[in-house]
Structure formats: structure tokens, C-alpha cells
Amino acid sequence: MITLKDIKPGQTVLVDNVKITGQARGRFMAMGIMKGARLKVIKVAPLGDPIEVLVKSYNLSFRKAEAEQIFVSLV
Amino acid sequence: MSVLNIALAGNPNTGKSTIFNALTGARQHIGNWPGVTVDKKMGQLTRGKKKINIIDLPGTYSLSAYSLEEKIVKEYLLGEKPDLVVNVVDASNIERNLYLTVQLLEMGIPTIVNLNMMDEAKSKGYEINLDVLGKYLGAKVISSVATSKNGLQQLINSLDSPNMAMPEVAGSSLLDEYLKQIANIRKSEKDSELMEEEIISARYDFINRVLEKSLIINEAVVSWHDRLDNIFTNRILGIPIFIAIMYMMFELTFTWVGQPISDLLDGFISGTLTDWVNGTMAALGTAGWLQSLVTDGIIGGVGSVVVFVPLIFTLFFFISFLDGTGYMARVAFIMDRAMRKIGLSGKSILPMLIGFGCTVPAIMGARALDTERDRKIAVLISPFMSCGARLPVYALFAALFFPGKESIIVLSLYLLGILVAIVMGLIFKSTYFKGDAEPFLMELPPFRVPTIKTVLLQTWEKGKGFLVKAGTIIFSMSVAIWFLSSYNFSGPSDIKDSLLAAIGGLIAPIFALHGFGSWQTGVAVLTGILAKEAVVSTLGVIYGISELADDTAKIVTQLQGTLGATFNSLSAYAFMVFTLLYTPCMAALGTIKKEMGSWKWALFAAGYTFVLAWVASLLIYRIGLLLGLGG
Numbered sequence: 027m028i029t030l031k032d033i034k035p036g037q038t039v040l041v042d043n044v045k046i047t048g049q050a051r052g053r054f055m056a057m058g059i060m061k062g063a064r065l066k067v068i069k070v071a072p073l074g075d076p077i078e079v080l081v082k083s084y085n086l087s088f089r090k091a092e093a094e095q096i097f098v099s100l101v
Numbered sequence: 102m103s104v105l106n107i108a109l110a111g112n113p114n115t116g117k118s119t120i121f122n123a124l125t126g127a128r129q130h131i132g133n134w135p136g137v138t139v140d141k142k143m144g145q146l147t148r149g150k151k152k153i154n155i156i157d158l159p160g161t162y163s164l165s166a167y168s169l170e171e172k173i174v175k176e177y178l179l180g181e182k183p184d185l186v187v188n189v190v191d192a193s194n195i196e197r198n199l200y201l202t203v204q205l206l207e208m209g210i211p212t213i214v215n216l217n218m219m220d221e222a223k224s225k226g227y228e229i230n231l232d233v234l235g236k237y238l239g240a241k242v243i244s245s246v247a248t249s250k251n252g253l254q255q256l257i258n259s260l261d262s263p264n265m266a267m268p269e270v271a272g273s274s275l276l277d278e279y280l281k282q283i284a285n286i287r288k289s290e291k292d293s294e295l296m297e298e299e300i301i302s303a304r305y306d307f308i309n310r311v312l313e314k315s316l317i318i319n320e321a322v323v324s325w326h327d328r329l330d331n332i333f334t335n336r337i338l339g340i341p342i343f344i345a346i347m348y349m350m351f352e353l354t355f356t357w358v359g360q361p362i363s364d365l366l367d368g369f370i371s372g373t374l375t376d377w378v379n380g381t382m383a384a385l386g387t388a389g390w391l392q393s394l395v396t397d398g399i400i401g402g403v404g405s406v407v408v409f410v411p412l413i414f415t416l417f418f419f420i421s422f423l424d425g426t427g428y429m430a431r432v433a434f435i436m437d438r439a440m441r442k443i444g445l446s447g448k449s450i451l452p453m454l455i456g457f458g459c460t461v462p463a464i465m466g467a468r469a470l471d472t473e474r475d476r477k478i479a480v481l482i483s484p485f486m487s488c489g490a491r492l493p494v495y496a497l498f499a500a501l502f503f504p505g506k507e508s509i510i511v512l513s514l515y516l517l518g519i520l521v522a523i524v525m526g527l528i529f530k531s532t533y534f535k536g537d538a539e540p541f542l543m544e545l546p547p548f549r550v551p552t553i554k555t556v557l558l559q560t561w562e563k564g565k566g567f568l569v570k571a572g573t574i575i576f577s578m579s580v581a582i583w584f585l586s587s588y589n590f591s592g593p594s595d596i597k598d599s600l601l602a603a604i605g606g607l608i609a610p611i612f613a614l615h616g617f618g619s620w621q622t623g624v625a626v627l628t629g630i631l632a633k634e635a636v637v638s639t640l641g642v643i644y645g646i647s648e649l650a651d652d653t654a655k656i657v658t659q660l661q662g663t664l665g666a667t668f669n670s671l672s673a674y675a676f677m678v679f680t681l682l683y684t685p686c687m688a689a690l691g692t693i694k695k696e697m698g699s700w701k702w703a704l705f706a707a708g709y710t711f712v713l714a715w716v717a718s719l720l721i722y723r724i725g726l727l728l729g730l731g732g
Binding site: 046049050051052053054055056057058060061069070071072073074075076078081082083084085086087088089091092 | 162163165167194196197200225294297298301302305331334335336337339340430434435436437438439441447539540541542543544545546547
């Protein structure tokens with residue numbers, strides 16, 4: 027099982043499972059981070075965190091702490 | 102005359118404010134939503150016999166009450182039931198933007214979908230069939246490019262008859278089917294989290310089905326903003342570019358544009374204007390006290406507000422511009438890691454940095470933060486960033502008591518301020534503002550060139566807020582201080598025998614253990630609450646130097662004998678630390694009141710900083726003495 031945290035910039039993945047819990051789960055899903063979503067990791071911030079992801083053709087940024095709870099498979 | 106209430110709803114960064122400004126022109130009113138510091142913008146439009154009230158709702162991604170803004174929008178739509186919602190949608194980001202649209206449709210409020218930024222959508226290779234989109238959504242769809250006013254007339258034409266906006270498109274079978282599906286999910290007895298998840302999935306499924314029929318995406322080339330983004334957030338260049346931009350902003354504000362204009366204004370107000378008023382009043386034979394009230398109290402007081410204006414407006418202009426380009430989101434992105442180490446999010450770096458210039462815009466800049474909690478913490482700690490007005494105090498005392506070591510002494514004060522801000526931030530986070538950290542989730546909007554009108558309007562909105570609210574407070578405090586310094590119980594008096602001197606004498610014992618317990622420093626501390634730069638001029642007035650030189654070197658010679666008798670190097674350092682940390686100036690306190698919505702917080706900020714400064718400078722003096730540094 028790989029998580030979004032392991033994905034290198036430039037790679038595209040499909041989301042298998044979002045393990046983020048609580049209110050944050052709803053916020054991530056409303057922004058399009060949900061099972062079946064197609065994501066492309068764009069880049070990592072200069073200091074190593076957060077990451078930038080292309081989802082539903084817009085750019086979203088969140089931290090590795092949350093990326094680690096998003097299980098994905100490579101396309 | 103009938104009145105219609107129309108709400109503008111939409112995601113952040115969709116050009117909603119530009120549309121609002123274009124619709125309402127100058128006839129708008131900005132305040133806060135009851136009890137919170139989120140902007141409430143309302144404006145008016147007259148169409149024939151109809152008066153249309155337009156309310157610009159805060160930008161939100163959904164109506165799920167995850168954030169303060171979402172709660173406001175949801176409560177407004179449910180409680181006030183506007184006649185029509187104009188849903189501004191970023192056409193170049195249509196898939197996610199329609200999520201809010203779907204939620205609006207679920208609520209059954211008459212909705213017009215305004216597809217904005219059609220130019221960006223085209224350059225991204227999007228072909229959207231408006232008729233098909235409208236048919237499947239069951240709502241009227243209008244397209245626009247708000248920055249060039251394209252399509253806005255069509256929008257205005259559809260506003261005066263919200264009921265007519267509906268029938269021609271009502272009855273989308275796809276929407277009916279979807280609404281039934283949602284109702285079924287809501288009826289089924291599941292735990293709420295699972296249900297929410299199914300509803301979110303269903304919403305995006307519906308959006309995808311609608312877009313399948315109405316959107317064609319052509320392969321697009323890499324756009325100029327992708328290239329720009331790669332430079333501004335580059336691993337190696339990102340942070341140096343950020344530092345360079347901030348440096349430029351401060352140079353422009355404090356050296357090139359704002360400060361020179363401020364100095365000119367100051368010269369005009371305290372020179373030409375005061376002389377003219379004095380001359381005129383003397384010619385009219387006005388009583389001396391009245392003349393003094395007008396020139397020293399009123400003109401002096403208003404002047405101390407007015408000289409802030411060019412600085413604040415220049416700084417806000419640059420911030421509004423950078424914000425409009427989308428760069429501020431990049432700053433939060435590149436600095437988040439560093440800021441998180443000290444318990445704050447990347448978005449809080451900006452108010453902290455602005456604080457080195459002036460605490461007032463720093464406090465106002467805290468609005469950019471996500472949660473009410475982060476905003477409040479940022480507001481409460483921003484006074485510790487050494488603002489420009491404290492520098493004259495440091496410069497004077499460092500030159501007098503630490504000749505040759507000025508830079509290191511001043512630097513140590515700046516660093517101490519940052520340290521105290523961090524420590525207090527961590528303390529607030531783990532005590533009164535306790536709670537789970539919100540995850541960092543931020544859209545990085547495409548780079549855009551903001552319209553000059555939007556930038557100027559934003560600058561004006563922010564600046565006006567400062568002028569009105571802080572202005573009245575500074576003005577009344579100035580008059581009060583003038584009164585205290587010119588009178589005692591038996592009538593007009595010299596400052597040495599005034600009520601202010603008496604109060605200074607009452608304050609002095611508080612600093613008996615600090616090595617600077619004289620009535621003179623007591624008074625300087627008091628006037629420093631009015632404005633920090635007043636500390637130096639007050640000392641000058643009290644020690645009988647009628648015309649204080651502009652140049653620090655000359656002031657040093659002027660004050661050498663007198664200050665040297667009151668302070669030694671250790672107590673001077675303790676006094677500088679006190680000046681750094683204690684109660685922010687009246688302008689800042691007025692802004693805190695305005696931003697946090699109550700006097701309670703302004704008084705708390707005034708009180709806790711005073712106590713903190715008292716303890717810190719006492720520790721420095723006493724520990725210094727123990728270490729034998731008292732010479």
C-alpha cells in the first residue's frame with residue numbers, strides 16, 4: 027500500500043482510500059480529494075512540506091501529515 | 102417601490118468582488134457580520150422601479166459549515182432567504198466550483214449561475230456549452246469576463262426578475278433524479294459520517310454527468326502562469342525571491358513612498374498649519390487655553406493619525422496587489438514548514454512581517470488567516486514585532502549608553518520581540534485557544550494580473566477602516582493627554598506641575614525596582630501608549646529641551662547629561678525592553694478593538710503586554726545587577 031506522501035512530483039495517481047478522519051475528512055472530500063479521484067503531484071515546498079497537488083484541474087496544497095493518510099495507486 | 106435581495110455566492114478567487122463592485126459602483130457599505138470580523142459588503146442598484154440590494158457573501162468552497170465563512174453563508178441563505186442567489190463560478194475551474202452550485206440547488210433557492218473568467222477557461226482549452234449546462238443544472242447560466250466587464254449587462258438584466266430566471270430552465274430531469282437520490286441517502290439510517298461521504302460522492306457524480314454533456318476539454322499548452330509558479334515556488338529560488346519581494350515592499354513603503362509623504366504631511370501639520378491657526382487665533386484674540394486646545398490637542402492629535410495614512414495606504418496597496426496576483430498563497434505555501442515549527446500556519450507569516458513596519462496593518466492583515474482562533478492569536482502577538490516607531494527609542498538609548506555597540510543592541514531587541522511573540526503564541530495555543538489544529542488546506546489560485554480598480558478599492562476599504570475607527574480613538578486620547586499635560590487642579594500649568602506629571606509620579610513607584618522609577622519616565626511611558634515615537638519627544642520636553650533635533654546624534658548630545666543622571670546602561674536596556682514589549686499604541690489598540698470586535702480584547706492586549714513588559718524588564722535589571730552589570 028502506498029500513500030500520497032510517497033509520490034514524486036510529476037506522477038499521477040488514483041485515490042483508493044482516504045483515511046483522514048473527523049471534520050477534516052469532509053473538508054478534503056469537498057475539495058475533491060476522495061475515492062476514485064485522479065491526482066497529480068505538482069511539487070513539494072522548498073522546505074520539504076507541504077505538497078502541491080493537481081486535482082479536478084485546479085491546484086491544492088496540503089501537508090504531508092494528511093498526504094500520508096491518503097492511500098493511492100499509480101496510474 | 103419593490104425591494105429585491107440578491108446574494109452573490111461563490112468560491113474564493115472567482116472574481117466575485119469584481120462583479121460586486123461593477124454592479125454596485127460607489128453605493129456600497131462595508132461592515133462586519135454581527136459578532137465576527139469577516140467583511141460584510143452590501144450595495145445597491147436601481148432598475149426601473151425596483152430597488153435591488155446586493156449582498157456579497159464571503160467566498161466559500163461549500164456550505165458545510167467547516168469554517169466561519171461557511172457558517173455565515175449557510176445561516177444567511179437559510180435565515181434571510183434572499184430572492185435570488187447569483188452564484189459566481191470560475192469557468193476555468195468549473196468542476197470544483199460547481200460543488201457549491203449543487204449545494205445551492207439542493208437548498209431550492211432561485212439561482213443564476215454566472216460563469217466568470219471565460220477567457221481563462223478558453224486559454225485552458227475549455228469549451229462550455231452554456232445552454233446544455235443550464236438545461237442539466239436546471240438554472241439560468243450567464244457567462245462573463247468581469248475584469249473587462251463582458252457579460253455584466255446581461256447579468257444585470259436578469260436581476261430584476263428572479264422569478265423569470267427560473268421557468269424557462271426548470272425541470273431538469275437529471276437534477277430531479279439527483280435530488281431524489283440525495284433524499285434517499287438522507288432517509289437511510291446510517292451514521293452521519295458515512296452519509297456525508299455518500300452525499301459528497303453523489304454531488305461530484307452529478308457534476309461529472311452534467312459536465313460530460315456540456316464541457317469539451319482540448320489539450321492545452323503550458324500557460325505562462327505555470328511557468329511563473331515554477332519560479333516563485335522553486336526549491337532554491339522560492340525563499341530568496343520571497344525575501345527580496347518583502348524587502349522591496351518595505352523599502353517602497355517606508356523609504357521611497359510612504360515615509361516621505363508622511364514627513365511632508367507632518368511638516369505641514371505641525372508647521373504651516375499650526376502656525377497659521379496660531380496666527381489667526383491670536384489675531385482674533387482667542388483665549389490662550391482654546392488656542393492650545395486647538396493647536397496642541399486637536400491639530401496635534403489628528404495630525405498623529407494623519408501622518409500614519411500615507412504609510413498605511415502604501416503598504417495596503419502593495420499587499421492588495423500581491424494578494425490579487427495570487428502570490429500570497431505561494432508565500433503561505435513556501436513558509437508553512439518554518440511557521441509550523443512555532444505553532445502557526447504558513448498564512449500567518451505575512452501579518453508578522455508587516456508588524457516590523459507598523460502594528461496596525463499587521464493586525465488587519467491577520468484577516469487572511471483561516472480560523473477565528475488563528476486570527477486572534479496573530480492579533481495578540483503582533484505588537485511584539487518591533488514596529489518602526491520604537492526604533493527612535495532604541496536608537497537614542499543605544500547611542501547614549503552603548504556607543505559602538507548600537508547595532509547588536511538594537512538587533513537583540515528585535516530578536517527578543519520575535520522570541521516573545523513565538524512563546525506567547527505557543528502559550529495562547531495551549532491555553533485559552535486550545536483545540537485541535539486545523540489541517541492546512543489551501544488552494545493555489547493561478548497567477549493573475551489584478552485590475553487596478555480592484556486593488557485601489559481594496560486599499561481604500563482597508564485604509565478607511567483604519568482612519569475611521571482608530572482615528573476617533575487616537576483623537577480623543579490626544580485631547581485627553583493634552584488636557585492632562587496642560588492643567589492641574591488649580592488651572593493651567595507647566596508640564597512639570599501638570600496632572601500628567603502627577604500621574605507620572607504615581608506610576609514611577611511601579612518601576613522602583615527596575616532602575617528607572619522617576620516621574621519623567623512615568624510620563625514617557627504614558628505618552629508612549631499614545632504613540633511609541635512620543636517616548637523620545639516626551640523625554641525631550643520634560644528635560645526642558647524646547648526644540649528636539651531631528652537627528653539622533655544631536656538628541657544624544659542634548660539628552661546626555663540629563664538622561665545619564667537617571668539611567669545607567671543596565672537600566673537603559675531594561676527600559677528599552679519595556680518599550681519593546683509594553684502596551685501597543687492607541688492606534689494599534691483601536692485596531693485590535695475593531696478587528697476582534699470588543700473592547701474586552703483591546704483591554705486584555707493592553708494589560709497583558711504591560712504585565713509581560715514589567716516582568717521582563719524587571720528580570721533583566723535584577724539579573725543584570727546580580728551578574729554585576731550595573732555599572
